[in-house]
Amino acid sequence: MHLLDTLELNLKTLDAQGLRRRRRIADSPCAAQMTVDGRRVTGFASNDYLGLAAHPLLVQALAEGAARYGAGSGGSHLLGGHSRAHVQLEEDLASFAGGFVDKPRALYFSTGYMANLATLTTLAGRGTAIFSDALNHASLIDGARLSRAEVQIYPHADAAALGALLEASSAAHKLIVSDTVFSMDGDIAPLAALLALAEKHGAWLVLDDAHGFGVLGPQGRGALAQAALRSPHLVLIGTLGKAAGVSGAFVAAHETVIEWLVQRARPYIFTTASVPAAAHAVSASLKLIGSAEGDARRAHLQTLIARTRAMLHTTPWQPVDSATAVQPLIIGSNEATLEVAAAFDAADLWVPAIRPPTVPVGTSRLRISLSAGHSHEDLDQLEAALSQVSQVSRLNPNRSAA
Ligand SMILES: Cc1ncc(COP(=O)(O)O)c(C=O)c1O
Structure with a gap:
């Protein structure tokens, strides 16, 4: 069959399965109230957990960075694109997030996806076994596949099962890989147990703190700081387009690990360095995250999390018990999830429907993301809409079962 015919058929199959994605268009900054597809809505769709994406100080820092360094970097980091803004940010990141290791160093990437590909493909290869949580983010999964290491998937957050796999492995090098806060569930990995297993079995522990950095731990230093863990065998990835409100990501680790990434990580080397102004704005963001204002924002977020968590337990659907800003509500089928999302939309709320392959089949959900x-x-509005949608018998699992 002609490629176009095949693709059209595939797209029709996505439609039939309720799996076709549609991109909404924002005409305003990312914020609680946004103009999306020409309408004012209250947004629960972003990862802007601290509400910094449109913060005046960051907008100002971006403009200042552009005035100082221009619009583009002009080249890759090893060939002319490495600016003072990148250097400064890496120093700031090492001191802000590198407290888990002696001699910390950080490397700034254009995106978290690239940071994860870089870390796994550079630290693992043939002869390495990667032990990966079943609910890890797609970028960790892709990095593990691309590394050509042997990949063993352990049941979600199951330290005992992981221990058994490590025990049975005769691989020369071992890497345990996990999200800290799981992106579609909001729960936190058993970090202390993972590190204890790594130390016991001579493995390294690679953690993706995309949804913890800026939110968890003292001054928002992340999940490792919250758990007060330290080890030379830890590698931490944090993303900077979520709570930090700008874009990019970092890998922090012992300086030798970072130097090896600079020398060998293909997603770092063979790509144009990110806009220096973005790095300049992230440096400003780190100051905000660590300030009294950052503390106040995290405290307010906690009150919103506690209220939403209680609210979701009163619905007929299955909440995932999450103590973080990611508050999922599992509906089940794609069709019902899309219908519930459409009902929210009709109430001027933007709550995205998350479907496979992002989550396992049969666990489609609404992902309520708090900021x-x-x-x-805003939560009053969410609560009113939830109670209205629960009245629709077709969508209420308790009533439709009766
Ligand atoms: C757990 C996790 N890791 C990595 C990424 C990728 O980060 P980025 O958006 O900066 O590419 C995301 C989401 O985008 C994520 O949820």
């Missing part, structure tokens, strides 16, 4: 930019009035 310090939300007010309690």
Whole structure:
């Protein structure tokens, strides 16, 4: 069959399965109240957990960075694109997030996806076994595949099962890989147990703190700081387009690990360095995250999390018990999830429907993402819509079962 015919058929199959994605268009900054597809909505779709994406100080820092360094970097980091803004940010990141290791160093990447590919393909290869949590983010999965290491998947957050796999492995090098906060579930990996297993079995522990950095731990230093863990065998990845409100990501580790990434990580070497102004704005963001204002934003976020968590337990659907800003509500089928999302949309709320392959088949869900930019009035609106949708018998699992 002609390629176009095949693709058209595939797209029709996505439609029939309720799996076709549609991109919404924002005409305003990412914030609690946004203009999306020409309408004002209250947004629960972003990862802007601290509400910094449109913060005046960061917008100003971006403009200042552009005035100082221009619009583009002009080249890759090893061939002319490495600017003072990148250097400064890496120093700031090492001191802000590198407290888990002696001699920390950090490397700034254009995206978290690339940071994860870089870390796994450079630290693992043939002869390495990667032990990967079943619910890890796609970028970790892809990095593990691309590394050509042997990949063993352990049941979600199951330290005992992981221990058994490590025990049975005769691989020369071992890497345990996990999200800290799971992106579609909001739960936190058993970090202390993972590190204890790594130390016991001579493995390294690679953690992706995309959804913890800026939110968890003292001054928002992340999940490792919250758990007060330290080890030379830890590698931490954090993303900077979520709580930090800008873009990019970092890998922090012992300086030798980072130097090896600079020398060998293909997703770092063979790509144009990110816009220096973005690095300049992230440096400003780190100051905000670690400030009293950052503390106040995290405290407000905690009150929103506690209220939402309680609210979701009163619905007929299955919440995932999450103590973080990611508050999922599992609906089940794609069709019902899309219908519930459409009902929210009709109430001027933007709550995205998450479907396979992002989550396992049969566990489609709404992902309610909270931000310090939300007010309690925003949650009143969410609560009212939830109670209205629960009245629709077709969508209420308790009533439709009766
Ligand atoms: C757990 C996790 N890791 C990595 C990424 C990728 O980060 P980025 O958006 O900066 O590419 C994401 C989401 O985008 C994520 O949820």
